[in-house]
Amino acid sequence: MLFQQHQSMDERVETGQxxxxxxxxxxPALVDEMDDAVAKDYAAMPERLYLIGKGGEVVYKGxxxxxxxxxxxxxxxxxAYLAR
Numbered sequence: 350m351l352f353q354q355h356q357s358m359d360e361r362v363e364t365g366q367x368x369x370x371x372x373x374x375x376x377p378a379l380v381d382e383m384d385d386a387v388a389k390d391y392a393a394m395p396e397r398l399y400l401i402g403k404g405g406e407v408v409y410k411g412x413x414x415x416x417x418x419x420x421x422x423x424x425x426x427x428x429a430y431l432a433r
Contacts, residue, residue: 358383376420398423400430 355361358380365380381387391399391410396418398411409426411419 355383374420376424400426402430 352364352367353360355364361383362380365378368374369378379387391397392413396414398409398418398420399407400409400423402408408430409423411417411423
């Protein structure tokens with residue numbers, strides 16, 4: 350394990366930033382609260398991409414990574430959604 354279990358939101362954000370840099374991700378990313386409520390609600394482990402519509406509906410739910418983690422597919426869904 351490269352990182353210790355987070356003890357604070359600051360540590361969690363710092364780890365997220367390190368991962369974004371290491372993976373050279375250009376997409377926006379959010380960090381879940383310490384209770385992992387979003388991860389639990391959306392079954393986001395180990396990683397998963399979602400597109401949430403303006404009304405709060407799930408417009409796109411990507412597969413679980415790393416095998417089904419497809420940022421290009423997610424980006425195409427975002428573009429299609431915005432074009433509607």
